[in-house]
Amino acid sequence: MEQILANGLYLGAQYALIALGLTLIFSLMNVLNFAHGQMYVFGGFVTYTVVAQLGLPFVVGLFVSAMTLAVMGAFIEKFLFRPVIKKSTREESTMLLAAGIAFFLDAVILLIFGEKQRGVPKIIDGVLNWDFRIIMPYDRILIGCLAVAMIIAFILFMQYSKTGRAMRALAQDRVAAQLMGVEVDRYSMIGFALGAMLAGLVGGLLVTITGVNLGMGGPTSIKAFLMIMIGGAGVISGAIAGGFILGMMESIGLTALSSYGDITYLVIFATLMVFLAIRPQGLMGKPWG
Amino acid sequence: MNIKQIVGVVVFLLLVFIAVPWAIASSGRWDFYYTLTSVALLSIASAGVWLTFYIGRINIGQGAYALAGGYVSAVLIMQVGMNFWFTIPLAGIFCALLSVLIGVPILRLRGVYFAMVTLVLTEVMRLAALALPITNGAKGITSIPLPQELSLFGLTLIPDFSTLENPKLAFYFAAVSIMVICYAVLWRIVNSRLGHLCRSLQQNEELSASIGVHTAYLRVLAYSISSFFGGIAGAMFVAISQSIYPSSFQVADSINFMLNCFLGGLGYVFGPMLGTLVLYFGWDLLFTTGRYQLLIYSSLLIALILLLPNGILSIFSRKEKRS
Numbered sequence: 001m002e003q004i005l006a007n008g009l010y011l012g013a014q015y016a017l018i019a020l021g022l023t024l025i026f027s028l029m030n031v032l033n034f035a036h037g038q039m040y041v042f043g044g045f046v047t048y049t050v051v052a053q054l055g056l057p058f059v060v061g062l063f064v065s066a067m068t069l070a071v072m073g074a075f076i077e078k079f080l081f082r083p084v085i086k087k088s089t090r091e092e093s094t095m096l097l098a099a100g101i102a103f104f105l106d107a108v109i110l111l112i113f114g115e116k117q118r119g120v121p122k123i124i125d126g127v128l129n130w131d132f133r134i135i136m137p138y139d140r141i142l143i144g145c146l147a148v149a150m151i152i153a154f155i156l157f158m159q160y161s162k163t164g165r166a167m168r169a170l171a172q173d174r175v176a177a178q179l180m181g182v183e184v185d186r187y188s189m190i191g192f193a194l195g196a197m198l199a200g201l202v203g204g205l206l207v208t209i210t211g212v213n214l215g216m217g218g219p220t221s222i223k224a225f226l227m228i229m230i231g232g233a234g235v236i237s238g239a240i241a242g243g244f245i246l247g248m249m250e251s252i253g254l255t256a257l258s259s260y261g262d263i264t265y266l267v268i269f270a271t272l273m274v275f276l277a278i279r280p281q282g283l284m285g286k287p288w289g
Numbered sequence: 290m291n292i293k294q295i296v297g298v299v300v301f302l303l304l305v306f307i308a309v310p311w312a313i314a315s316s317g318r319w320d321f322y323y324t325l326t327s328v329a330l331l332s333i334a335s336a337g338v339w340l341t342f343y344i345g346r347i348n349i350g351q352g353a354y355a356l357a358g359g360y361v362s363a364v365l366i367m368q369v370g371m372n373f374w375f376t377i378p379l380a381g382i383f384c385a386l387l388s389v390l391i392g393v394p395i396l397r398l399r400g401v402y403f404a405m406v407t408l409v410l411t412e413v414m415r416l417a418a419l420a421l422p423i424t425n426g427a428k429g430i431t432s433i434p435l436p437q438e439l440s441l442f443g444l445t446l447i448p449d450f451s452t453l454e455n456p457k458l459a460f461y462f463a464a465v466s467i468m469v470i471c472y473a474v475l476w477r478i479v480n481s482r483l484g485h486l487c488r489s490l491q492q493n494e495e496l497s498a499s500i501g502v503h504t505a506y507l508r509v510l511a512y513s514i515s516s517f518f519g520g521i522a523g524a525m526f527v528a529i530s531q532s533i534y535p536s537s538f539q540v541a542d543s544i545n546f547m548l549n550c551f552l553g554g555l556g557y558v559f560g561p562m563l564g565t566l567v568l569y570f571g572w573d574l575l576f577t578t579g580r581y582q583l584l585i586y587s588s589l590l591i592a593l594i595l596l597l598p599n600g601i602l603s604i605f606s607r608k609e610k611r612s
Contacts, residue, residue: 032401034544080591088598089556092347095404096551097594099544103587111584218540222412225405233401266416269409276406277394 002133008251009244010140013147014202016243018220019227020154020236021198027171027234028191030091031081034098037221038105039196043069043203044212045113051120051207058123058208065204066197073196076101077189102217109214119211143205150201151240158236167191171234226272232285241283305465310458322457326529328569329464330522333471335549335561337518340475342555343484344511345491346396350407351519352543353414354384358520359527359537363430364423373436374447377467377524384520385513392512396505399494411543418535429534436463436528460529467525468562471518476558478514487511552593554600563601 018040025033033039043065050061084097126138158164166187169177178184203212227246231238246268253264276282313321334351341348358380365376395406418424435450447463450456478484486507489497498504527533549568553560571589575582597603 026401030401032404080595084594084598090599092342092555093551093594093598095347096548097591099548100587100590100594103583104591107581107583107587111580222408222540225408229402229405229409233405263416263420266413266420269413269416272409273391273395273406273413276398276402280398280402282402 002130003135004251004255005248006134006136008248010136010144010247011251012244012247013144013151014206014243015223015227015247016151016240017147017198017202017205018224019231019239019243020151021195021202022224023228023231023234023236023239024167024198025192025195026228027236028167028188029077029081029085029094031085031094031098032225033195034095034221035076035102035105035217036195036199036224037217037219038102038109039069039072039199040203040206040220041212041214041217042072042105042109043200044207044216045109045118045203046200047204047207048118048120048212049113052118058120061120062201062204065200069200069203070193070197074189074193076196077192081192082185082188102221106214106217109217113214115214117211117213118207120208123208140209143209146205147202150198154198155236163187163190167194226268229272229276229282232282235282235284238282238284302469305469306462310461319457322461323529324570324573326457326461326464327526328566329461329468330525330529331546331569332549332562332565333468333525334519334522335546335553335565336471336475337515337522338546339550339555339558339561340478340487340511340515340518342550343479343491344487344508345494346399346508346512347401347404347547348407348512348515349404349540349543349547350410351515351546352411352538352540353407354388354516354519355523355526355542356411356414356418356533356535356538357387358384358523359533360418360424360430360523361520362524362527363433363533366433367430373434373528377521380524381517381520384523385517388513388516389509392509392516396508396512408540408543411538411540415535415539424535427535429532429537431532433527433531433533435531464525464529467521471521472559472562479558483507483510548590552590552601554602557600557602560600560602567601 018036021039022033022036025031025036046065046068047058047061050056050064051058080097080101081094084094085091088094122137122139124138124142128134128136128138128141158168166177166182167190169180169182170184170187170191174184206212223246227242228234228239229242230245231240231242249268249271250264253267257264257267309325313319334355337354338348338351361380361383362373362376365371365379366373371379391410395403395410398406419426424430435456436447438447438449448459450459453459479487486497486502489502490504490507490511494504523538526537530537545568549564550561551564552568553562553564568590572582572586575586578585593601
């Protein structure tokens with residue numbers, strides 16, 4: 001039982017970090033970023049290149065990955081999303097753009113990094129063994145703790161920095177924020193860059209454990225959508241809650257339902273649909289997002 | 290219907306039923322038949338997605354119904370031994386009923402919430418197809434026979450496909466005929482009282498409910514018609530590929546159905562048809578570029594959205610405004 005909870009917490013910390021980026025972009029611009037999973041994979045490959053091929057320390061890899069994705073996010077917002085949002089009659093048109101970007105990133109990843117599964121060597125060796133009740137490799141614990149630290153740093157940033165306050169104002173009411181002197185365009189760009197950066201960070205963290213490959217992008221996006229649906233779209237606390245809940249459900253489901261075959265996700269999806277029928281806006285979301 | 294529209298329809302019918310087969314026969318590119326048949330079928334499913342857009346919902350779950358329709362048709366042919374042509378409407382009806390069951394709770398959602406739930410629905414259907422015993426799991430149902438003869442009082446309406454010398458051409462005609470019927474139905478719906486009510490839902494659901502429109506009933510109705518289209522497209526697909534697997538229609542397909550609608554233009558009934566043609570045919574034509582296929586394809590897609598964010602057909606409406 002302790003093992004299941006530990007696995008759930010570890011998975012949840014990663015998932016929450018992915019969901020945070022997605023929900024940030026959504027709350028600021030009302031854009032459902034289909035390319036989030038691809039951004040995550042891209043970050044993983046950048047870290048792999050820096051760490052495994054150039055032989056630099058892991059921290060540098062993580063930093064380079066975060067910066068690459070942040071710059072990429074800023075450019076995507078400025079040159080792609082902003083003009084399309086201004087010109088289109090229906091807001092949903094951005095979905096087509098996001099899907100186009102997802103295809104584009106897939107193609108770029110395929111051309112630059114190839115289709116092989118890639119991973120980096122373990123950062124630290126050894127396995128924590130607590131009386132055979134919890135067995136977990138040290139590097140997983142480290143990654144889990146790093147993820148939690150980043151979530152806390154992100155929350156503090158959003159709560160107390162000027163940029164964070166501006167973005168929260170923007171998420172609450174775009175027009176009102178503009179009237180109060182918030183530079184909407186600038187903070188939208190920063191927000192998108194920050195969301196993409198979070199995807200890059202998770203990619204960099206996970207490449208040490210599970211590795212990355214080209215096909216991971218789409219399923220990761222779907223999982224991230226699940227999380228923000230559980231918690232409520234566009235709400236930061238909701239994304240964190242959703243991430244941990246999904247991590248826990250996956251961990252418990254894989255153990256409890258293993259005798260019935262591979263139906264964990266089927267059960268999770270079915271539960272989610274029933275849950276959403278009762279509470280459409282998720283745990284903490286605003287109605288009609 | 291004015292004269293201009295009738296002429297347009299006649300030209301379109303001449304194009305798909307006479308000009309295209311003639312062009313393919315004279316150029317010898319028989320492989321285009323398969324491509325065009327797929328375009329016709331996918332545009333039926335996209336038409337369904339378009340109808341849900343018409344009531345103001347973003348539907349990324351059409352793949353689920355296409356898969357369900359395909360399995361219904363495959364199971365009926367293989368285990369009951371039913372004639373393929375009867376399984377098409379049955380697949381559609383099954384999907385419509387299924388969509389009522391699923392739609393009643395989830396159609397209360399709006400915006401991205403509905404979009405994400407339907408996206409998850411596609412994944413649910415794929416996993417269900419893997420887990421249920423009747424679908425034969427990941428192995429799928431294979432070597433499904435070609436469509437049999439359909440006759441009425443001894444008069445052959447549709448010949449047995451396995452006796453034809455060119456089943457590809459027959460499939461093309463069948464798929465295009467169904468597509469024409471579906472779009473005619475869609476056009477009729479949009480230009481009827483039902484269509485006007487749907488449009489009021491798209492603009493403001495509370496307001497239309499307050500003046501006495503039965504919104505809950507209407508959106509379930511529109512969603513089930515949409516799923517009906519998805520079901521028949523899936524059933525027809527099974528007949529052509531003669532097999533179905535849980536991965537026949539997945540999330541990527543559902544997203545493509547949605548993209549077809551966006552690309553063609555959400556304000557135009559024939560938008561999804563054009564969008565499907567451009568997306569699917571474009572992808573096929575770029576095949577010669579090899580490993581750069583996806584790169585070129587996605588760049589063109591992004592460029593197209595930047596230039597025409599309201600869909601390809603919005604070119605025409607812009608011209609009208611200027612003059």
